[in-house]
Amino acid sequence: MNAEILCVGTELLLGDVVNTNATFIARGLAELGVGCYYQSVVGDNATRLEESLRLAFSRADMVITTGGLGPTYDDITKEIVAGYFGREMELHQPSLENIKAIFERFAPGRSFTKNNEKQAYMPVGATIFENGRGTAPGLAVEGDGKIAIMLPGPPGEMKAMFEEKVAPFLQARTDKTLLSRTVHLFGIGESMAESKLHDAMIERQNPTIAPYAKLGEVQLRLTASAPNKEEARRLLDPLEREVTALFPEHVYGVDVGDMQSALVTLLREKGLTIALCESCTGGMIAARITEVPGASQVLRCGVVSYSNESKANLVKVSGQTLETHGAVSQECALEMAQGVRSVSGADIGLAVTGIAGPGGGTDEKPVGLVFVACVGPWGEKIIELRLSRGYQGERGNIRNLACLNAMNLVLRQVWAN
Amino acid sequence: MNAEILCVGTELLLGDVVNTNATFIARGLAELGVGCYYQSVVGDNATRLEESLRLAFSRADMVITTGGLGPTYDDITKEIVAGYFGREMELHQPSLENIKAIFERFAPGRSFTKNNEKQAYMPVGATIFENGRGTAPGLAVEGDGKIAIMLPGPPGEMKAMFEEKVAPFLQARTDKTLLSRTVHLFGIGESMAESKLHDAMIERQNPTIAPYAKLGEVQLRLTASAPNKEEARRLLDPLEREVTALFPEHVYGVDVGDMQSALVTLLREKGLTIALCESCTGGMIAARITEVPGASQVLRCGVVSYSNESKANLVKVSGQTLETHGAVSQECALEMAQGVRSVSGADIGLAVTGIAGPGGGTDEKPVGLVFVACVGPWGEKIIELRLSRGYQGERGNIRNLACLNAMNLVLRQVWAN
Numbered sequence: 001m002n003a004e005i006l007c008v009g010t011e012l013l014l015g016d017v018v019n020t021n022a023t024f025i026a027r028g029l030a031e032l033g034v035g036c037y038y039q040s041v042v043g044d045n046a047t048r049l050e051e052s053l054r055l056a057f058s059r060a061d062m063v064i065t066t067g068g069l070g071p072t073y074d075d076i077t078k079e080i081v082a083g084y085f086g087r088e089m090e091l092h093q094p095s096l097e098n099i100k101a102i103f104e105r106f107a108p109g110r111s112f113t114k115n116n117e118k119q120a121y122m123p124v125g126a127t128i129f130e131n132g133r134g135t136a137p138g139l140a141v142e143g144d145g146k147i148a149i150m151l152p153g154p155p156g157e158m159k160a161m162f163e164e165k166v167a168p169f170l171q172a173r174t175d176k177t178l179l180s181r182t183v184h185l186f187g188i189g190e191s192m193a194e195s196k197l198h199d200a201m202i203e204r205q206n207p208t209i210a211p212y213a214k215l216g217e218v219q220l221r222l223t224a225s226a227p228n229k230e231e232a233r234r235l236l237d238p239l240e241r242e243v244t245a246l247f248p249e250h251v252y253g254v255d256v257g258d259m260q261s262a263l264v265t266l267l268r269e270k271g272l273t274i275a276l277c278e279s280c281t282g283g284m285i286a287a288r289i290t291e292v293p294g295a296s297q298v299l300r301c302g303v304v305s306y307s308n309e310s311k312a313n314l315v316k317v318s319g320q321t322l323e324t325h326g327a328v329s330q331e332c333a334l335e336m337a338q339g340v341r342s343v344s345g346a347d348i349g350l351a352v353t354g355i356a357g358p359g360g361g362t363d364e365k366p367v368g369l370v371f372v373a374c375v376g377p378w379g380e381k382i383i384e385l386r387l388s389r390g391y392q393g394e395r396g397n398i399r400n401l402a403c404l405n406a407m408n409l410v411l412r413q414v415w416a417n
Numbered sequence: 418m419n420a421e422i423l424c425v426g427t428e429l430l431l432g433d434v435v436n437t438n439a440t441f442i443a444r445g446l447a448e449l450g451v452g453c454y455y456q457s458v459v460g461d462n463a464t465r466l467e468e469s470l471r472l473a474f475s476r477a478d479m480v481i482t483t484g485g486l487g488p489t490y491d492d493i494t495k496e497i498v499a500g501y502f503g504r505e506m507e508l509h510q511p512s513l514e515n516i517k518a519i520f521e522r523f524a525p526g527r528s529f530t531k532n533n534e535k536q537a538y539m540p541v542g543a544t545i546f547e548n549g550r551g552t553a554p555g556l557a558v559e560g561d562g563k564i565a566i567m568l569p570g571p572p573g574e575m576k577a578m579f580e581e582k583v584a585p586f587l588q589a590r591t592d593k594t595l596l597s598r599t600v601h602l603f604g605i606g607e608s609m610a611e612s613k614l615h616d617a618m619i620e621r622q623n624p625t626i627a628p629y630a631k632l633g634e635v636q637l638r639l640t641a642s643a644p645n646k647e648e649a650r651r652l653l654d655p656l657e658r659e660v661t662a663l664f665p666e667h668v669y670g671v672d673v674g675d676m677q678s679a680l681v682t683l684l685r686e687k688g689l690t691i692a693l694c695e696s697c698t699g700g701m702i703a704a705r706i707t708e709v710p711g712a713s714q715v716l717r718c719g720v721v722s723y724s725n726e727s728k729a730n731l732v733k734v735s736g737q738t739l740e741t742h743g744a745v746s747q748e749c750a751l752e753m754a755q756g757v758r759s760v761s762g763a764d765i766g767l768a769v770t771g772i773a774g775p776g777g778g779t780d781e782k783p784v785g786l787v788f789v790a791c792v793g794p795w796g797e798k799i800i801e802l803r804l805s806r807g808y809q810g811e812r813g814n815i816r817n818l819a820c821l822n823a824m825n826l827v828l829r830q831v832w833a834n
Contacts, residue, residue: 012440012443012456013443013453013454013455013456014441014443014447014627015439015440015441015442015444015445015446015447016444016627016629017440018435018436018437018440019435019436019439019440019456020435022429022432022458023429023432023434023435023436024432025432026429026430026431026432027431027432027433028432029432030431030432036430036431037430037459037460037462037465038430038435038457038458038459038465038469039429039430039454039457039458040453040455040456040458041439041456041457042454043454045454048454048455052455055722056471068577098475126764130722174557204539212433213433224614257515271773276721278700278703280707281704281707282703282704282706282707282708282709282712282716282719283695283700283701283702283704283719283721284700284704284707285700286695286699286700286703286721286723287698287699287700287701287703289699290697290698290699290700290701290721290723290773290816291699291812291813293774293775293776293812295699295723296626296723296724299699299721299723299724300723300724300726300727301720301721301722301724301727301731302699302700302719302720302721302723303718303719303720303721303731304700304703304707304716304718304719304720304721305718306703306712306713306716306717306718306719307713307717307761308717309717309718309761309762310717310761311758313761314718314720314731314760322833343730343731344724344726344727344730345726348573356707357710358710359710359711362544387450393706393760395708395710396708399707399708
């Protein structure tokens with residue numbers, strides 16, 4: 001089975017919104033083992049949408065659309081697809097009741113118009129995917145060996161529907177189960193990671209290994225295909241062991257989501273608390289840690305010591321250290337970590353100081369120079385980073401990489417002690 | 418003139434990366450007044466790329482591609498386009514020298530391979546766009562009323578090249594100048610903003626008004642087309658006045674980029690400093706303000722008081738306030754703002770406390786309840802927010818909206834005093 005993704009919406013053609021829907025569906029299809037050779041975007045225009053749909057079905061068995069399921073006159077996806085399959089539209093009573101219930105709950109003052117009823121009309125014989133987060137249901141229409149799957153445009157609604165309804169719908173149409181795990185690596189580039197994986201591993205067909213690169217991180221996605229979950233797990237286990245053993249210094253977790261989640265989970269498991277003192281990262285580490293629900297169990301406090309006075313007042317960095325070594329120095333980083341640990345009573349003090357640029361660099365202390373200090377019950381550890389190589393040296397990148405390096409340092413320190 | 422966007426790369430089809438390139442080019446074309454009815458994505462496959470190129474040229478005068486200009490065997494965009502136009506490939510000496518210079522500067526250890534030379538081979542007669550941020554140059558090939566513009570895939574390289582080289586290249590092919598201004602609104606929804614604009618304004622053809630919605634914000638993009646910049650400015654000035662007058666409580670700037678930039682600029686102009694005490698936003702406001710280069714001139718410090726102890730120790734919230742009113746209360750918000758202002762010596766103290774969820778809500782204090790306090794030389798102001806309506810009430814959204822409301826409060830307070 002192969003598929004095409006067809007995203008409908010003039011706002012995409014005008015560049016008003018980024019097409020994260022296509023990316024999400026593409027990744028979902030890849031994980032389900034469904035091939036996809038084309039993605040297209042077309043506006044809310046009947047003629048062009050119909051032509052695009054015919055073209056897609058001339059190349060693929062399945063077309064997944066997003067957008068054009070809403071209540072207004074320019075929402076036409078269902079009608080065009082119904083036309084392609086030669087189906088009439090009919091009222092789907094459960095959808096109508098659901099839409100009315102949503103209106104009563106979330107917009108009690110607003111009147112329910114004929115427009116809103118439009119969202120409950122469906123091609124005859126369609127499979128309906130209830131929308132848990134919005135009014136427009138999704139749907140699938142099948143005929144003559146072709147399947148059209150129509151999903152709403154708002155990414156929150158689309159993603160939930162894809163995961164909860166469409167993935168099982170497609171899974172049921174294949175005789176195999178796909179299971180994936182993600183190995184998270186930090187501090188290694190994608191090409192270096194690929195070259196460390198043996199050729200045999202890269203070329204293996206089942207389970208497969210696919211690397212995904214992000215700034216400072218590489219994720220290795222292991223995917224097994226088997227008749228059932230048990231069997232898939234049996235295929236994945238040895239590969240996971242093999243892969244993680246190849247990168248002992250770089251793996252920071254398997255299926256952990258992101259580094260802040262890994263860190264909060266680890267600290268919670270160990271019953272450790274942390275306090276932060278951030279200079280060049282300016283609160284980014286605190287903001288990321290507090291993204292994770294339940295972070296309050298591990299984060300005591302954060303200090304953004306953007307001025308020398310705040311370094312002295314809030315976390316007791318000595319005036320002499322600032323004078324002799326400057327705010328960007330390993331001495332200052334250490335005193336910041338010690339200071340915030342002591343004022344907060346946290347188990348771990350983590351501090352970052354550096355030059356994020358674009359201004360403020362000197363020959364001796366260039367843009368991209370960052371010191372990270374981590375002080376815990378086991379002692380202290382300071383690292384010096386140079387984050388300005390090649391084309392990566394922009395303020396945002398330097399700050400991002402400083403965050404990741406700092407959180408990674410804590411993970412390594414907790415594991416080692 | 419109308420155009421299509423054709424993005425080349427298997428990584429896009431697999432969902433490994435989000436196609437921000439298409440969005441960026443789409444917006445650029447819209448601003449240049451170039452129509453665009455289709456976007457497509459195709460993998461690094463010669464047959465499918467060639468078919469997609471032919472299809473695109475059957476519908477449009479211009480095709481803009483991204484990706485496939487690199488040094489490896491699966492980078493084939495230039496060769497396929499050359500084939501379409503019936504052109505040979507030839508070595509472009511300035512590009513070769515440029516690539517060699519980049520290698521010497523950024524990868525002095527690495528050897529320059531034949532592969533890298535491939536990037537300097539161009540279709541005969543092509544216009545070359547030098548790449549200021551990477552090795553692969555961009556290019557344009559024209560013939561028989563058709564233009565192909567090929568840009569590199571990495572977004573940083575592509576965006577810079579589009580703005581610096583492609584936009585002027587296209588501009589020179591039209592007899593008009595387009596000039597845009599963005600009016601930034603906060604605290605009003607897109608549909609409300611649209612309904613406040615008179616029909617006459619929405620339907621006007623020159624200058625045009627296009628609304629873009631983001632979480633909590635609406636941007637109104639005013640675009641004038643004229644024979645020259647002076648004339649375009651003369652068209653924009655009265656419309657800008659008219660539009661900003663319609664939204665006195667919502668406009669926070671014109672062409673200011675984002676709210677943190679507007680805030681840093683305003684505080685710098687007024688010679689004011691600020692200090693932050695964040696609870697539920699957990700450092701996000703500090704992280705955003707410090708995104709802006711030069712933020713150190715206005716930000717004294719930030720405190721992320723995630724625990725009650727840190728509220729008491731670092732910013733001197735009284736134990737009685739915490740006991741009587743709780744950490745999420747206007748009393749606590751006020752003491753946090755006063756406290757951080759006093760310990761830092763900043764002119765303005767800004768504090769946020771609330772319940773971001775998903776846990777921690779009660780009937781009396783539900784998820785989404787947030788208090789923001791701003792204390793300045795002029796006195797104090799506290800606002801209470803309920804950020805949990807409809808489908809918006811997720812942790813990330815609540816935190817984001819709390820940040821925006823807090824920064825907006827400071828802007829309004831500084832303007833009013």
